[in-house]
Amino acid sequence: MRETQALIERVRRVSADVLQIDLTVEPALMHLEPGQSLFVRPVDQADWQPYLREQWIPVDVTPGRVVVEGAPTRFYAPGDALSVLSPVGRAIPLRPKLLHLLLIAEDALPTPFMHLARKVIGGGVEVTLVLRGEARRYPLELLPPEIEVLHGEADWRWPEQVEMFTWADQVLVLAPSYAYMEVYGPIYATIAQLRQHNVPDDFVSGLFYYPMACGVGVCGACLVPARQRITACTDGPAIDLKQVRFP
Numbered sequence: 001m002r003e004t005q006a007l008i009e010r011v012r013r014v015s016a017d018v019l020q021i022d023l024t025v026e027p028a029l030m031h032l033e034p035g036q037s038l039f040v041r042p043v044d045q046a047d048w049q050p051y052l053r054e055q056w057i058p059v060d061v062t063p064g065r066v067v068v069e070g071a072p073t074r075f076y077a078p079g080d081a082l083s084v085l086s087p088v089g090r091a092i093p094l095r096p097k098l099l100h101l102l103l104i105a106e107d108a109l110p111t112p113f114m115h116l117a118r119k120v121i122g123g124g125v126e127v128t129l130v131l132r133g134e135a136r137r138y139p140l141e142l143l144p145p146e147i148e149v150l151h152g153e154a155d156w157r158w159p160e161q162v163e164m165f166t167w168a169d170q171v172l173v174l175a176p177s178y179a180y181m182e183v184y185g186p187i188y189a190t191i192a193q194l195r196q197h198n199v200p201d202d203f204v205s206g207l208f209y210y211p212m213a214c215g216v217g218v219c220g221a222c223l224v225p226a227r228q229r230i231t232a233c234t235d236g237p238a239i240d241l242k243q244v245r246f247p
């Protein structure tokens with residue numbers, strides 16, 4: 001992880017829930033892989049010098065420019081300079097011979113899937129995104145048109161659920177941090193049952209985003225409940241649900 005500077009070029013309020021910020025970045029940031037994020041704080045702002053950095057999630061990376069997306073928590077303006085530590089986390093591992101990717105967002109905006117979706121679609125992978133609960137508020141116009149979008153029913157029995165788990169070569173699930181165990185646990189249990197408890201490595205992963213302090217695996221603020229020591233900031237955000245210790 002190294003520190004660079006970025007400049008806010010443009011700020012777009014896409015909806016009540018979603019803000020997009022275009023950043024001019026140094027060349028080192030062009031190598032961000034899907035899953036990796038930025039650890040950011042403003043510089044040269046006399047009125048606001050936060051002690052902790054914020055984790056910003058890229059949705060698109062092009063030469064010299066990174067677009068990040070999140071819930072609007074504070075007013076940022078074009079011209080603001082940022083100190084950026086990156087990359088945070090590791091690239092989301094992809095299974096060999098990936099043809100069908102299933103993404104599930106429950107009560108969380110599917111922002112962390114967007115960089116990955118763009119990349120794998122370019123490689124010919126079919127992507128299906130299931131939106132449930134608050135995730136349905138995500139503006140569909142932000143999604144690449146190639147993504148198939150389904151809306152999950154209230155009891156998780158969206159049409160073709162079992163068929164989807166069978167059809168997919170890999171599954172990624174996203175929930176808000178307060179609901180990781182209650183969302184990821186049943187999905188893992190269903191898949192384990194369908195596969196007769198022989199789930200391949202990285203077949204189903206949950207994305208973990210905890211408030212971070214150090215960002216380098218030292219402080220333990222983002223520990224994932226698991227059989228060995230796993231921190232979301234260095235081993236995540238995608239953690240193989242086989243490794244997670246569910247209550």
Ligand code: FES
Binds near residue numbers: 234
């Ligand atoms: S933020 Fe310190 S270990 Fe992850």
